[in-house]
Amino acid sequence: MKKNLIIYGVGKFAEYVGYVFEKDSDYEVTAYCVEKDYLNSNKFLGKLLFSFEELETRFPPSENVLFIAVGNNKIREGIYNRIAEMGYDFASYISSKSSHWENLQTGKNVFVDEGCVLQPFIRISDNTILFTSQIGHHTRIGKHALISGSKTGGNVKIGDYCYLGLNASIKQNVEIAANTIIGMGCIIEKDILESSVFTHKGTTKRNLDPDQISRLFLK
Known part of the structure; x- marks a missing residue:
């Protein structure tokens, strides 16, 4: 029997999360929630949508778990802490279509999508999201982080609240300190100080015509 899952969020990420949990996990999406100030309907993707303020009275922690489908690291952390204080447990999703090993260690509210390739001895801490990334062996990823389309060598350490963008590459044995943003296409070859961007x-x-380039290089 599948476990009841409540998803926090009503955006495209929440839609994606709901789809993969339903198709590829032991959870059944029971409902979605968001704060009442952002509530403009009682349905989302055909499921019940209710105000977050009603969570404890309508869906007790003894019978339901949560997943927070929010991309912003600091906002996701705030929601995570509020839900944890209410006594709820969190679901994590590791796609069966991803490449990973049995010694992968993950915390709570972790999301690893179908495009990820994870080598052995990786640890991913609570409330962290990985999209379509290649992570080298013995890498440690902190809490409340988001890694999107990035690549690391082996034995990399990524701190809490970090964001790594599309095609960012991290050399092996490098430490990325907390609260760092590494934008799309960056190459990092040495340790990074905290709160770097x-x-x-x-x-x-x-200022060229495409035909000029095709004549030179596309023969």
Whole structure:
């Protein structure tokens, strides 16, 4: 018998989360919730949608678990702490379509999607999200982090509240301190101090006709 799951969130990520939990887990999505100030319907994707303020009275922690489908790390942490204080447990999702080993260690409210490739001896802490990333062996990822389309070498340490963007690459044995943002396309080859922000120089539009390039390089 499947366990009852309540998903916090009503955005595209919540829709994605609900779909994969239903298709690829031991959980059944019972309902969605969000704060009453953001509630404009009583249905979401054909499921019950109710105000977060009613959670304890309508869905007791003895019978339900939660997943927080929110991308912003700090906001997700705040919601996580509130729900934990109410006595609820959290679901995690590790896609059966991802590549991972039996010694993968994960905390609560962890999400690993179908595009991830995880080598052995990886540990992912509470409330962290991984999208389509390649993570090297013995890597440690902290709490309340989001790794999206990134790649690490082996034995990397990523601190709490970190964000790694699309095609960011981290060299082996590097430590990324807490609250760091590494933007799309960045290459990190040495340890990073706390609360650092890295961005890649933007793509430049060239004043060339596409036919000029195709004649030179696409023969």
